[in-house]
Amino acid sequence: QVQLVESGGGSVQTGGSLTLSCAASEYTNRNQYMAWFRQAPGKAREGVASIGTGANEGATYYTDSVKGRFSISQDASKKTLYLQMNSLKPEDTAMYYCAAPGRATYCVGGKVTMMTQCYDYWGQGTQVTVSS
Numbered sequence: 409q410v411q412l413v414e415s416g417g418g419s420v421q422t423g424g425s426l427t428l429s430c431a432a433s434e435y436t437n438r439n440q441y442m443a444w445f446r447q448a449p450g451k452a453r454e455g456v457a458s459i460g461t462g463a464n465e466g467a468t469y470y471t472d473s474v475k476g477r478f479s480i481s482q483d484a485s486k487k488t489l490y491l492q493m494n495s496l497k498p499e500d501t502a503m504y505y506c507a508a509p510g511r512a513t514y515c516v517g518g519k520v521t522m523m524t525q526c527y528d529y530w531g532q533g534t535q536v537t538v539s540s
Contacts, residue, residue, distance in 0.1 A: 410434045410529040412506045417534030420496055424538070428491040430506030430531060435487040437462045440509045441521045444480060444491045446502035453505070455522025457491060467517050473499070493504075496538045503533040 411433040420426055428444070436442070439462035447453040457480035460467035468480055479492040489506055510528035515521055 412531035414531040414534040419537040420452035427493045430489040432487045439463045439536040443507045445505045504532040
């Protein structure tokens with residue numbers, strides 16, 4: 409069982425920045441992907457960004473709405489996943505979740521990593537609120 413704990417959320421004005429962190433009890437190095445998702449009230453959970461591990465280290469994917477503004481990174485030695493968010497917009501307001509795969513779960517890179525089915529473990533979420 410992998411525990412994930414997100415932090416770093418908060419309230420900012422449009423154009424502001426936040427950095428989210430996700431501390432994991434275990435960090436995969438099995439060529440799998442770690443990811444950030446978000447969920448706004450009344451909407452489905454959506455993938456925001458993913459990053460590869462092991463042989464896929466360095467491979468990243470971003471949903472279109474955050475490209476050029478958000479940056480995902482990781483420090484496997486610290487078992488921590490990050491999401492740097494710049495130029496925030498009101499439509500970025502949501503609960504943000506860190507996601508990790510189980511040992512038997514593998515999804516190829518790219519857009520597929522934005523599917524919730526690629527992940528077995530979820531954090532409790534951290535709220536991001538962007539005001540205009």
